[in-house]
Amino acid sequence: MxxxxxxxxxxxxxxxxxxxxxxxxxxxxxELFGLIGPNxxxxxxxxxxxxxxxxxxEGAVHFDGNxxxxxxxxxxxxxxxxxxxxxxxxxxxLSVLENAMTGAHQHSKINLFDSLLRTxxxxxxxKRQRDRAYELLEFMGLEDRAGLPAKQLPxxxxxxLEIARALATEPKLICLDExxxxxxxxxxxxxxxxxxxxxxxLEITVLVIEHDMKLVMDICExxxxxxxxKTIALGTPSEIQNDKQVIEAYLGGE
Amino acid sequence: xxxxxxxxxxxxxxTFGLNWLLDSFVDDYVVRIIxxxxxxxxxxxxxxxxxxxxxxxxxGHAGFMAIGAYVSAYFTTTLRYxxxxxxxxxxIEPVFAGQWGFVPALLAGGLAAAAAGAVVGIPxxxxxxxxxxxATLGFGEIVTIxxxxxxxxxxxxxxxxxxxxxxxxxxxxxxxxxxxxxWALQRSTFGRALIAIRENELAAEVMGIPASRLKVTAFIYxxxxxxxxxxxxxxxxxxISPATFNFMKSIEVVVMLVxxxxxxxxxxxxxxxxxxxxxxxLRDVESSVGLPGIRMVxxxxxxxxxxxxxPQGVFGQKELSLKLLRRLMPxxxxxxxxx
Numbered sequence: 001m002x003x004x005x006x007x008x009x010x011x012x013x014x015x016x017x018x019x020x021x022x023x024x025x026x027x028x029x030x031e032l033f034g035l036i037g038p039n040x041x042x043x044x045x046x047x048x049x050x051x052x053x054x055x056x057x058e059g060a061v062h063f064d065g066n067x068x069x070x071x072x073x074x075x076x077x078x079x080x081x082x083x084x085x086x087x088x089x090x091x092x093x094l095s096v097l098e099n100a101m102t103g104a105h106q107h108s109k110i111n112l113f114d115s116l117l118r119t120x121x122x123x124x125x126x127k128r129q130r131d132r133a134y135e136l137l138e139f140m141g142l143e144d145r146a147g148l149p150a151k152q153l154p155x156x157x158x159x160x161l162e163i164a165r166a167l168a169t170e171p172k173l174i175c176l177d178e179x180x181x182x183x184x185x186x187x188x189x190x191x192x193x194x195x196x197x198x199x200x201x202l203e204i205t206v207l208v209i210e211h212d213m214k215l216v217m218d219i220c221e222x223x224x225x226x227x228x229x230k231t232i233a234l235g236t237p238s239e240i241q242n243d244k245q246v247i248e249a250y251l252g253g254e
Numbered sequence: 255x256x257x258x259x260x261x262x263x264x265x266x267x268x269t270f271g272l273n274w275l276l277d278s279f280v281d282d283y284v285v286r287i288i289x290x291x292x293x294x295x296x297x298x299x300x301x302x303x304x305x306x307x308x309x310x311x312x313x314g315h316a317g318f319m320a321i322g323a324y325v326s327a328y329f330t331t332t333l334r335y336x337x338x339x340x341x342x343x344x345x346i347e348p349v350f351a352g353q354w355g356f357v358p359a360l361l362a363g364g365l366a367a368a369a370a371g372a373v374v375g376i377p378x379x380x381x382x383x384x385x386x387x388x389a390t391l392g393f394g395e396i397v398t399i400x401x402x403x404x405x406x407x408x409x410x411x412x413x414x415x416x417x418x419x420x421x422x423x424x425x426x427x428x429x430x431x432x433x434x435x436x437w438a439l440q441r442s443t444f445g446r447a448l449i450a451i452r453e454n455e456l457a458a459e460v461m462g463i464p465a466s467r468l469k470v471t472a473f474i475y476x477x478x479x480x481x482x483x484x485x486x487x488x489x490x491x492x493x494i495s496p497a498t499f500n501f502m503k504s505i506e507v508v509v510m511l512v513x514x515x516x517x518x519x520x521x522x523x524x525x526x527x528x529x530x531x532x533x534x535x536l537r538d539v540e541s542s543v544g545l546p547g548i549r550m551v552x553x554x555x556x557x558x559x560x561x562x563x564x565p566q567g568v569f570g571q572k573e574l575s576l577k578l579l580r581r582l583m584p585x586x587x588x589x590x591x592x593x
Contacts, residue, residue, distance in 0.1 A: 029509045051460055077462030089457035091450045093517075093571060100449045105443050106462030112471065115442035116435050125443060169462055 004029040004205055005064075005173055006083075008057035010049060013184030019045045021229040022059070027173070032199050033207045036240075038249055041226040043209045047175050050207075051083050052076035064172060074252055078106055082171035084162040086178045086209075092151035096142060099150050100133035103168025127227045136164040139202075140194065156187045163194070167202065174198065176208040180215050188212060196253055217241065225249065258434065265430040273423035285422065286490075286536050291485050294526035296432050298510040299464055299519055300479035303436055305508065306517035306571075307445060308472040309452030311383060313504045314374065314390030315480050317397040318367040320499035322481025323488035324407055326363030330355055330414050330489070335406050356419040360485040361427075367481025368474045370397075375473035379466060400494040412495025420490035428486065432479050436519055439475070445463035448472055487547075503574075513560060515567025520574035532556075 002028040003019070005143040010023040012114060016139055020042040035043050048054040052073040061068035066079055082103075091099050114122045137143045140160045145153060159179055159249045166174055174194070180188050192215055199206050210216045216223060225233040225240060227249040233240055240246055276285045298313060304312045333346040350359050378389040402410045441443050450458040451465045459465050486495045510529045516520025533549045540548050560567070 053460070054455065073456070073459040074464050077460055083460055085457065089454045091453035091457070091585050093453055094446060094449055098446050101443070102458070102459050102463065105447050105450075108443050110443070112439075112444055115444055116438050118255050118438055120255070122442060129443060165461065222543055 002062055003027055005029075005050070005207070008060050008064045010046070010061060011057050011059045011113060011151070011228065012045060012049060012054060020056075020226075020228055020251070021048070023231060025224070027205060027207060029205055030199065030203065031205055032125055032195070032219060032221050034203075034216045034223040035207060035209050036211075036213075036216055036223060040228075042069075042229040043226055044177060045150065046226070047083060047177055047209065047228075050076075051081055052173060059141055067085055067211040072125075074106075077169055077171075079145035080170070080172035081175065082166040083168045084094060084159070084166055084177055084179060086181065088158050090150045090153075090158060090165075090182050092149070092163060094150055096148050096153065096244075097130065097133050097137065097146040100136055100164045101129040103136075104129040104132050104170075105115055106169060114193055135166050137161075139167070139197070140164045141190075157181050160181065160191075160194070163198075169197070170200040171204060173205045173207060175208075178211060180211055182211045188215055191215070195219055199210075225243075256284035258438070262430065262434060263433075266427050269423050269426040269430065275422055277424050277516070278522075279300050280540055284292050284437070287531060289420065289422055289425050289490055291527050291530045292429045293420070293483050293490070294507075294510060294530045294580055295429050295523050296479055296483040297507045298457035298497040298514070298522040298526040299432050300483070301320070301507050302511055302519055302522040303439065303448075304476040305511055306519075307440060307452065307521070307547070308448040310379060310469055310473070311387045311500065312390040312473070312476070313387050313508065314393045315476070316577040317390075318371060318395035318480035319484030319487065319503065320394075320397050320401060321370050322360075322363035322484030323483075323494050323499065324363075324368040324413070325366040326359040327416050327488050327494060328407065328411055328487030329359035329362055330419065331332075331413065333406060334415075335408070335412075353419060356424065356489065360424075360482050362407050364481040365479045367484070368478040371474040371477025371578060372470065373476075375470040379469045379473060391504070395490070396499050398499055401496045404467060408495070410496065412493055414493045416489050416492045416494065418489065418492055420488075421485045421535045425490075428479075428482055432482075433523070440519065444468065444471075449517075485556045488562070509557060512567055513556065515569035515571060517570040517571040518567070518573055520521065520572070521569035522569050524569065 004033065005025065005027040007023055007025045010020060011018065012020050023046060027216060035070060037043055037221065038134060043056065047103065052068065052071050052075065056069050061081060068076055094102070099223045108119045108125050108182070110125045112250045116190065134146065137146055140163060141162055142157060142164060150161060163176065163179065180191055183191060195206060195208065198204050198221055208216070208220065220237060222232060222234065223237055223240045225246050233243045235243070278290065297319070301312070301315050304310050329349045331348055335342045348355070374390070374393050378386055381389055401407065401464060407413045447458065447463045447468055450461070450463055451468060455465050465471070484499070506529065509573070510525035511522055513528060514525030532552065536549045536552055540546060
């Protein structure tokens with residue numbers, strides 16, 4: 001089975017600091033994969049390298065048969081990787097529906113003049129984007145907030161809208177950066193179900209960074225643990241829970 | 255599309271009628287101010303696409319105006335200058351003579367400005383915030399300095415003798431065009447993408463929105479209409495000089511936007527009208543008080559007061575719509591009917 005996403009000896013240094021060191025990751029299509037580790041372990045840095053935001057110092061990222069490193073975020077997005085952000089980055093002045101529609105922009109085949117002159121192609125494209133965005137808002141349970149400006153959404157909904165927007169890009173892989181941060185336990189349960197649905201119903205591979213151990217252990221089939229930029233464990237949730245090194249990293253060793 | 259053309263044709267017919275009405279019944283001075291308002295609207299609405307929608311702070315609008323004004327004048331005006339090779343004064347007849355040459359000349363001016371917009375935009379739009387403002391400011395200065403040193407078009411003395419082709423009809427036809435196109439742009443997938451870039455560029459790129467390309471597109475769009483506005487202004491003033499298009503002109507347009515509310519087209523239109531009429535209204539005050547330049551003080555005062563009491567501008571990012579109008583005016587049509 002060949003991997004959908006594969007990194008080999010991925011390393012990034014910021015000046016003298018090696019933030020991520022020889023990182024190897026292999027995710028197969030259809031997997032629900034968790035990346036965990038204590039604060040500052042380099043998890044978000046890995047995401048930034050996967051999505052073209054940072055250029056790795058060494059190593060390679062292969063996705064779906066393409067070499068990713070050296071590509072910019074726009075090119076990576078068009079290859080089929082989408083993501084959310086740890087510190088939510090919505091388009092605050094746009095409505096909830098419009099936020100989701102921006103995700104569908106990259107698949108539009110119309111040019112500027114179609115929109116300026118309001119050709120039939122423009123109306124078809126608007127309808128396509130609106131329909132798709134509505135579907136995804138329904139999927140995430142946000143449809144009754146569609147007309148609201150994004151900045152007026154409560155926190156938990158903002159996280160969900162970011163996922164809906166990322167799904168609108170029709171990705172093959174979605175990277176969720178701490179999707180449960182700041183949610184209450186009820187919202188977390190709902191979120192775990194949604195993440196499973198993304199994989200099961202939309203058939204999108206999911207890579208999730210999360211601090212909430214219960215959620216990660218609950219939904220992920222495979223977990224990789226990062227500490228100080230290095231992988232210290234890889235396995236199923238039960239293997240990780242009993243791994244000595246992992247317990248040390250989280251609780252501190254003798 | 256048919257609806258768009260319908261509205262455009264009706265609107266142009268209305269401007270034609272307006273032109274006739276103003277010419278026949280209204281004082282020339284008032285007509286001139288109305289025409290200047292129209293040119294300001296074109297400038298403000300086009301800059302709003304760059305500064306307001308896309309959030310790229312450009313101070314180069316006067317530079318694009320200058321290019322548009324001089325290029326269109328080049329096509330409509332007899333150029334007289336001292337030719338050193340022949341050691342005598344020569345006159346070059348215009349390429350497009352007569353009223354019908356005006357529109358091609360304006361479009362040529364707009365296209366030249368748009369081309370300049372592409373040349374300037376591609377490298378500078380990598381800059382952010384203050385740096386972009388400085389770079390575009392520099393561009394405006396370079397344009398005026400180049401014109402100052404270009405003797406064929408009059409150099410520092412300016413270029414006189416532009417035919418008086420600009421009138422209410424032409425100016426407001428372009429007002430209608432820029433307002434309609436900008437409205438269409440704003441309410442399309444491209445408008446949303448531009449706003450996304452303004453709100454959070456990294457998130458926009460990660461969603462696959464080609465930020466650099468769209469920023470350059472917005473810049474070219476704005477530059478085109480700035481060029482057309484420059485051409486219209488030139489053929490209204492009939493004499494243009496590099497000083498007409500100094501950086502104060504760019505600042506003026508930015509002030510219009512900020513006053514009306516950056517990002518709102520209605521705001522841009524209102525700001526343009528207010529800041530065009532205000533100095534004229536203050537002209538009397540200026541002469542009676544005997545303080546030349548007081549209008550600059552008033553500009554500053556208006557801006558300071560606005561920044562204190564309404565930092566988002568008069569309209570914020572809202573647009574004037576029928577819904578908003580109905581809410582603001584309790585005495586709407588329905589109620590009048592009842593009375």
